[in-house]
Every structure is written in structure tokens, then in C-alpha cells.
């Protein structure tokens with residue numbers, strides 16, 4: 360049985376989101392707790408809990424998510440941005456449906472905390 364998450368509910372339109380992109384493989388929407396002026400999440404329609412669970416057969420999907428994230432960042436007129444995938448609780452993952460953060464619109468520090 361696959362576990363229900365807040366993102367699976369967003370995918371099923373059971374809860375609303377501020378959507379910025381959608382196609383047959385993924386959707387993207389604004390993060391509810393933005394950490395920068397632009398903070399968008401790209402999530403696959405396929406239920407994958409995290410990068411730990413990806414399989415070789417997800418290669419095209421993962422490539423697609425990265426290409427979509429770059430397209431969205433450019434549409435948001437970002438010159439610089441960070442793409443982040445938190446994997447596991449101690450890395451900051453709170454929602455166990457794979458997602459790419461697109462964070463930009465301010466100077467970003469390195470290393471992250």
C-alpha cells in the first residue's frame with residue numbers, strides 16, 4: 360500500500376495549491392512556507408517516497424523533473440537558483456513524496472545548514 364501524503368492529496372486536487380506548471384508527468388506549485396522570494400516544488404505524478412526509492416526505470420522521469428525545474432526557474436526570471444532534494448528526515452525531508460525545491464530570488468549561502 361502506498362502512503363498518502365499532503366502532495367498526493369494536492370495531485371488528486373483534494374487540497375489546493377498555487378500551481379505554476381503541470382504536464383502528464385509532474386506538477387509544480389509554490390511552497391507554502393517559502394524560504395526565498397521564489398520557492399517552488401516540482402513533484403512527479405508517480406508516487407515515489409524519496410530518492411532512496413528511485414529505480415533505473417525512473418531515469419527518464421528524473422531527467423524530465425530536472426529539465427522542468429530549469430524551465431520554471433527561467434520562467435520566473437531567475438538568474439541564479441538552487442535545486443534541492445532533501446532525502447530522509449535528518450536531511451530535512453518532511454513530505455515523503457519526491458520533490459525538487461527551486462529556491463531563488465535572493466543570495467543563497469553555502470554550505471546549507
Ligand code: DGP
Nearest residue numbers: 365376389390391392445451452453454
Ligand atoms: P521537505 O522539507 O524537503 O520535505 O519539503 C517539503 C516542503 O513542502 C516544505 O518546504 C513545505 C512544503 N509544504 C508542506 N505542506 C504543503 C502544502 O500543503 N502546500 C504547499 N504548497 N507546500 C507544502
